Amino acid sequence: MNNIVTSADGKKRCKWCESAPDFLKYHDKEWGFPVRDDYRLFEKLSLEGFQSGLSWRTILAKRESFRTAFHQFDFNKIARFTQKDVARLLKDEGIVRHKGKIEAVINNAKKAQEIAERHGSLAAFIWSFEPDKKKLARPQTASTSAASMALSKELKKQGWKFVGPTTVYAFMQAMGLINDHAEGCIIRAKAEAKRRSFKKP
Template identity: 65%
Template sequence: MADPFTGPDGRPRCHWCAATPGYIAYHDREWGFPVADDRRLFEKLCLEGFQSGLNWLTILNKRENFRAAFANFDIDRIAAYTEADVERLLADAGIVRHRGKIQAVINNARRAQELVRSEGSLAAYVWSFEPDAQNLPPQGAATSAASIALSKDLKKRGWAFVGPTTVHAFLQAMGLINDHAEGCAFRAEAAEARAGFRRPAAHRG
């Protein structure tokens, strides 16, 4: 792996965030720290889907626009979207205007509702795929056994734009895998957050 990047404050960080100050803030405050909020998990799955074929900085720079366009990623509100909403979103220059990806978000919101009914929460379902210490992927891997399994199960449940690479990036970002590089000052912070994190438990309906 590449050597850590030293930020303007002198702290070493994962090399990928050297590209732009926007990446530094995202890396320091969000990436790799555990999340159990359904809305945030759903948002990230959607935005990772929009990233397909693009880079994350493009999506990160448009994130507030996406939130405004998609009702702050409220699952129930998006599940009720109609074809008129698809057309509205296709006319929104502030987001990525891709019909298939927009339709996937609406479809996935409906599938997320089903998961909440069966598993108690999206968080409980997602965290059930957290890899144990013996099955962690190599740092910097593009996929993992966990992402392959979660991707396969989501697709079986009817989700779209949730391939193994997309899902692996989601697992890294949402803290199910601590992929901060060895030598990154934030690896220990993410590990501490994970150690004190209460995993959501499923309560099936």
């Protein structure tokens, strides 16, 4: 139970959501709820890549600026970015100005297009890696899994960058491919209910 905290409203939640003021809303409304929208899935994979070496708090604070800079993470638009766009983004103080990560998003956008063409959508491909619930570790006790390693391996094979197993596991947690809310967290049951009613793409 050491990954549970009692919030100011008297309700029990995952301990991490108390570590920054903006985490509470993200925890209660987004984290762990299943997502099938291609652009949201691509956004999260991209932002997890930007987070590498940084904190999620830094990325979350800049998320709206990232969305503006990357056209709401429409990978069809990003795939057309040129070096002129890279130069523009490197001057944008609202985002993380890391050339390698910016170029990775552009590269990955082209790969996302290819996946969407082959599988009908990026979501259909991503959700094909949803793990068996019986094979999951106890909530918040792992940083990788067989499923995250498999998805990471396949993405890398297809030419994606900044998609290591740990990055992909964090992505799976956030996008609801697994419900990793701690046992006793008030949001765990809500996330699970959404997962039960969720129609896989």
